[in-house]
Amino acid sequence: MHGITYLDLKKQIAYNVATSDRHREKLDSLKSFFREDINSPRQYEKIETISELLRVLETRDVLSENDIQPLKEIATKMPNSDELLGTIGRYEWTQKQKELPIYQVPETILGKVRISPNEKFSTENFNNGISLLKKQRIYEAVIENIGTFWCALGRNLKIRECVIDEINQNYGDRYAKATRLMEFYEQRADPESWFFDLCHALDETKMVLLRKKIQQIMMMNF
Structure with a gap:
């Protein structure tokens, strides 16, 4: 070491x-x-x-x-x-x-x-070195709890309005829309700051409890 x-x-x-x-x-x-x-x-x-x-x-x-x-x-x-x-x-x-x-x-x-x-x-618990299971849990928590605020979250994640409109038109319920939003974010997020950016976006969306929830997941040992 x-x-x-x-x-x-x-x-x-x-x-x-x-x-x-x-x-x-x-x-x-x-x-x-x-x-x-x-x-x-x-x-x-x-x-x-x-x-x-x-x-x-x-x-x-x-x-x-x-x-x-x-x-x-x-x-x-x-x-x-x-x-x-x-x-x-x-x-x-x-x-x-x-x-x-x-x-x-x-x-x-x-x-x-x-x-x-x-x-x-440990880089195992951080950024692009995070375990796939932990990142999956973080995204699942956002998808399951963001509800009607998925659109506002997308804007605060700096996702273009045309992409948000496309998601809104092509996906049915809020869960499906939030899932596609996070898939899009994952594809384009900065591997060095994706978690910080997500926490900041949740704060800007007034989803402080959800931000705290994903911070707790990030600090878990798995």
Whole structure:
């Protein structure tokens, strides 16, 4: 097992923000905090997920593999800040060892740089690495509970109006329409942010309880 990577660290921070209560409020607060770094009103308004915010910070050279201060700032604003900061500390320790000559980093020491099961951020439970069963359960929960709001959800998922009209005309009941909507979304969703985008869209559709439900499914161990 290797130490946590920069990509893993970003994913863990993003996951914690996206699955937190009132995550939209947290995202807005973080956007405001980094407003000067974003340095573009147009770009500021376009940021709708924590992953997009991190990408913009990287584009602005504010965040990088060697400068993770923004991740620290975000971590301090989360309920489990101690755990996140602990993970960040281990990442920084691993990075420092890379700067040392190989002979100064004995294998016996490197072998102790491990992430415990409670701290490990497994790609098996995240984004495109999520198990097929878990993704299926998430989509089933949306399909079964979205009801008459399937159309509004489609718009908040940025699905074109012509596609929504086509679904409305060609599929009978709400269940069939919601099923086709999620099939269409799955085909076109960003594999890195599909879950965050779905949570955000459910919040915008005023389906907060359903958003919490799929967040619970995402955190389940199967």
